[in-house]
Amino acid sequence: MIQTFTQTIIKKFKADPFFWLLFPLLLYIVVIAIYPLFFSFRISLFDYRLTDPNQTQTFVGLENYIRAFKDPTVLISLENTLIYVAGTVTVELLLGLGLALLFSPETKLAQFVRSFLLIPMALPPLVVGLIWKSLYNADFGVIPYYLKQLGLDVGRGPLGELSTAMPAVMLIDVWQWTPLLMIIFLAGLKSLPQEPYEAAYVDGSSRWQSFIYLTLPLMKPTFLIAFLLRTVQSFKVFDTIYATTAGGPGQVTTVLNYHIYTVGLTFFDMGYASALANILLVMVTVLSIVYILVMTRRQL
Amino acid sequence: MYKKRSILEKTILIILSLLAIAFFLIPIYWLLTTSLKFGRDSFAIPPTWLFFDATLKNFTGVLAQSKTFMYIKNSIIITSGTTFLSLILGVPAGYAIARSKFRFVKNSAYFFLLLLMLPPVAMLIPFYLIMRDLSLIGTYMSLILLNTVFDAAFVVWMMRSYFADVPLEMEEAALVDGASHFSAFIKVALPLSVPGIIASALYTIIYSWNDFLFALMLTSPTTKTIPLGILASFSSVEISWGKMAVMSIFAIIPAVLISLFLNRYFVQGLTAGATKG
Numbered sequence: 346m347i348q349t350f351t352q353t354i355i356k357k358f359k360a361d362p363f364f365w366l367l368f369p370l371l372l373y374i375v376v377i378a379i380y381p382l383f384f385s386f387r388i389s390l391f392d393y394r395l396t397d398p399n400q401t402q403t404f405v406g407l408e409n410y411i412r413a414f415k416d417p418t419v420l421i422s423l424e425n426t427l428i429y430v431a432g433t434v435t436v437e438l439l440l441g442l443g444l445a446l447l448f449s450p451e452t453k454l455a456q457f458v459r460s461f462l463l464i465p466m467a468l469p470p471l472v473v474g475l476i477w478k479s480l481y482n483a484d485f486g487v488i489p490y491y492l493k494q495l496g497l498d499v500g501r502g503p504l505g506e507l508s509t510a511m512p513a514v515m516l517i518d519v520w521q522w523t524p525l526l527m528i529i530f531l532a533g534l535k536s537l538p539q540e541p542y543e544a545a546y547v548d549g550s551s552r553w554q555s556f557i558y559l560t561l562p563l564m565k566p567t568f569l570i571a572f573l574l575r576t577v578q579s580f581k582v583f584d585t586i587y588a589t590t591a592g593g594p595g596q597v598t599t600v601l602n603y604h605i606y607t608v609g610l611t612f613f614d615m616g617y618a619s620a621l622a623n624i625l626l627v628m629v630t631v632l633s634i635v636y637i638l639v640m641t642r643r644q645l
Numbered sequence: 646m647y648k649k650r651s652i653l654e655k656t657i658l659i660i661l662s663l664l665a666i667a668f669f670l671i672p673i674y675w676l677l678t679t680s681l682k683f684g685r686d687s688f689a690i691p692p693t694w695l696f697f698d699a700t701l702k703n704f705t706g707v708l709a710q711s712k713t714f715m716y717i718k719n720s721i722i723i724t725s726g727t728t729f730l731s732l733i734l735g736v737p738a739g740y741a742i743a744r745s746k747f748r749f750v751k752n753s754a755y756f757f758l759l760l761l762m763l764p765p766v767a768m769l770i771p772f773y774l775i776m777r778d779l780s781l782i783g784t785y786m787s788l789i790l791l792n793t794v795f796d797a798a799f800v801v802w803m804m805r806s807y808f809a810d811v812p813l814e815m816e817e818a819a820l821v822d823g824a825s826h827f828s829a830f831i832k833v834a835l836p837l838s839v840p841g842i843i844a845s846a847l848y849t850i851i852y853s854w855n856d857f858l859f860a861l862m863l864t865s866p867t868t869k870t871i872p873l874g875i876l877a878s879f880s881s882v883e884i885s886w887g888k889m890a891v892m893s894i895f896a897i898i899p900a901v902l903i904s905l906f907l908n909r910y911f912v913q914g915l916t917a918g919a920t921k922g
Contacts, residue, residue, distance in 0.1 A: 362826040363745040366737035367753065370797060373734055378760060378768065378794045385771035395777075447662055458662070460908045462669050467900030467911070469855035471872045472893045476672045479679070479886055485688040487675065520672065525915060532916040577762045584857045602766050609770045610862055622767035633762040637755050 382626070389620040395613035402616075409620035419621065421596050422604040428511065429600055430579040433518040437575055438568065440519065441526025448527065449534055459531075462524045470521065474588025477517045478504065481589070504590050510597050517585050522578070526571050533567030534560070573636035580629055601625050676897075680704070680890035687886045703887035707878075715867070716874035717895060719785070720854060723870060726789040727853040728846055731796040736842060738797075739804025740830055744816075754805050757798040765858055768794065773862050783865025791859050796849040803848070803914055807841030808834060844910040847903050854899050871896045 354368075389410070392403040413419050444462070448455045465473070480487050483502030492499050500506045503513035537560070545555045583602045586592060592599035592607070599607075605625065609618025650658070679687050681699045689697070707713050742754045772791050773782070781787045811834055819829040835842075857872040864873065875892040878885055903911050 361745055361747045361750060363741040364747070364750055366741035366827075366830065367745075367750055370734040370738040370801065371753070373797070374757075374760065374794065377772075377790050381768060381771035381775055384775060385767070388771065388774065443661075444665055447658065447665065458666060460905050461666070463904035463908055463911060464673060464897075464901055465669055466915075467851050467855075467904050468673075469857065469872055469896050469900070471855075471857040472676075472875065472896050473672075475875065475889060475893065476676050479687075480672060480675060485690060485692075487692045490690060490692060520669065524669065528912055528915050532912075581764055583766065587857075602764060605766050605770070606858075609766075610773070615770065615774060618770055622764070622770050625764050626767040629762060629764050629767075630759065633759050636762070637758055641755070 385619045385623060388615055389617075389623055391616045393616040395615060405616070409617045410624070412617060413620055413624060418596060418599065418604055419601075422599045422601045425511070425596070425598065426580065426600040426602075429515060429518075429582065430576055432512075432515050433522070433579050434572060434575045436515075436519050437523045437526050438572060440523045441571070442530050442564075442568075444523065444527040445530035445534060449531060459527075462527065465521045466525045468521070470582075470584035471588050473517060473521050474585035477513075477520070477585075478589045481513060501594075505594055507594055507597055510590055510594055514586060514589055514598050517589065518579065518582065521585075522575065526575065529571045529574075530564070530567060533564055537563050569639055570636075573632070573639060577629060577632055577636060580625075580632070673897075676890050676893055679886055680894055682887060684885065684887055703885075703891045707888050707891040712874065712877075713892070713895075716869055716871045716892075719864075719868050720870040722785055723788050723792070723860075724850055724853045726785060727792040727796055728849045730789060730793045731800050731849045732842065732846060734793070735797040735800025735845065736804050736835075737830065739801045740808050740834060742801065742805045743808035754802065757801045761795060761798040761802065765795070769859060769862060776863065782863060783868055785868060787863045788856075788859055788868070788870075791863065792853045792856060796852055799848055799852075799914075800845040803845045804838070804841055807838050807844075811837050840910065840913070843907075844914040847907060847910050848914040850899055851903060854896075 388402075390404060390406060392405045392408075393401075448459050448462070481489065481503045483489055483499060483505055486502060489499040489502050503509045541559050541563070542555055545559060550558070581602065582600055583606065586598055586600060586603050587606075590598045592603050601621070602625070605618055605621045608614050608621060678694075678697070680703055681701070682693075682697055683700055683702065686693060686697045738757075741750055745751055768791070772787075776782050776787045815837070816829045816833045819833050820826070824832070855872070856870070860870045860873055864870065869877070871892065875889055875896060878888040878892055
């Protein structure tokens with residue numbers, strides 16, 4: 346098999362002068378990324394705990410996967426992940442479109458403000474988590490202080506209460522990533538054709554009517570791309586949860602990513618963690634393929 | 646072209662803009678002021694927004710610790726290593742994808758895009774085990790290698806769309822004059838695509854500088870990066886928000902500089918990832 350593989354490679358080299366500019370990266374990815382993924386699949390079929398002094402690896406077949414479907418935390422974290430992704434993406438799409446419309450004029454002032462709005466998404470998510478953790482702090486945080494002024498009972502702070510911890514964590518995501526959607530929508534708005542607007546204006550349509558009947562339908566592809574992009578990214582959330590709630594209180598903010606991290610990299614139950622990681626991998630891959638298909642279809 | 650907005654509409658728009666600006670900038674302002682406050686003031690109720698005793702005590706305290714410089718040094722080494730490796734591997738690959746006529750090479754772009762979207766934790770677990778078997782945990786190498794997977798994949802995607810917009814004629818002229826494809830790439834295409842390379846580099850700088858999860862698992866006490874240094878200011882005996890804020894400021898410097906002064910390139914990187922097919 347290796348021989349045929351080598352032959353294919355040689356053939357590619359001869360046929361395409363560009364192939365060998367691509368080859369180093371391809372080789373790198375196979376060694377550093379694809380091989381570990383196969384390794385991960387192998388490990389997921391074993392009972393392998395790093396905490397075990399003998400480091401024994403016992404073959405258990407699909408038992409880790411069966412365990413995943415019976416693990417109540419998996420179900421809870423899956424549900425939390427879906428709530429988190431659906432909530433943050435919806436709010437970010439709406440606010441992002443609003444921001445884009447608000448700051449779309451090409452004035453010096455709007456450009457100036459826009460450059461400041463870029464800052465949140467460039468910040469380390471860990472730092473963002475810590476800033477909000479201090480803002481949310483029940484004893485001295487700014488947010489509970491003003492909520493108390495309004496006469497609301499904040500209890501153990503927004504991050505400490507079962508009912509508010511998830512929305513509080515989601516707000517952090519909204520804060521950090523809405524500007525990205527603003528940027529994407531601004532690019533979308535800028536690429537809209539002018540003619541339909543001129544025609545509509547001649548026909549006497551108001552600004553509001555052109556927005557509803559022209560801008561929104563014309564922006565549909567951009568909307569779809571932004572939706573899928575943020576959905577895929579939102580599945581990756583880890584740092585802010587680590588910094589703020591560590592999955593608590595109880596398990597209300599334990600997302601799938603965080604659960605995998607806990608199982609694998611704090612309990613060192615590697616076989617089971619790999620099985621969970623592979624399940625997440627399949628889910629995200631399917632989503633990503635949908636995203637890629639939509640994006641390529643748009644080009645045709 | 647439309648009739649002028651009424652005063653009421655204008656006021657509403659201005660209020661909405663101010664609210665948006667406040668929402669997005671207050672947390673950053675809060676971080677900056679916390680770094681300048683005495684411990685007692687950062688806990689003050691009611692909160693002090695504008696008038697408080699400013700001090701550089703937190704800065705001098707943090708800078709007096711030799712560990713601070715170690716964190717900064719480690720972050721710089723890992724970020725520059727990742728950026729260098731990602732560009733060396735990613736830029737030629739992006740060029741190949743943009744210019745090749747072969748399906749296999751062209752479509753590999755989507756493979757890299759897919760790679761970009763994989764959940765980092767799924768990659769980290771097996772990578773951690775492999776690095777552990779090779780006794781490479783705690784080396785700069787391990788972190789640079791893993792960061793480069795994601796960053797190089799982005800560079801390819803970005804550079805592919807950039808090279809596609811670079812006109813072919815000059816390269817063709819070079820080829821007619823007897824240059825090889827490689828020297829046409831180095832001498833003609835590369836100089837024309839410097840802005841794209843800058844945009845890719847900024848993106849890799851931000852992402853490897855901000856990385857936390859990989860650094861959490863793959864560093865040892867001597868190779869810890871700034872984000873881990875920030876957490877360390879918590880685990881000591883007293884929780885010092887002031888010191889945490891100072892460390893955080895080191896962590897956000899690249900992000901702020903790039904957003905404010907190089908935003909043209911940064912925006913290009915963000916939209917290339919999302920909208921160009």
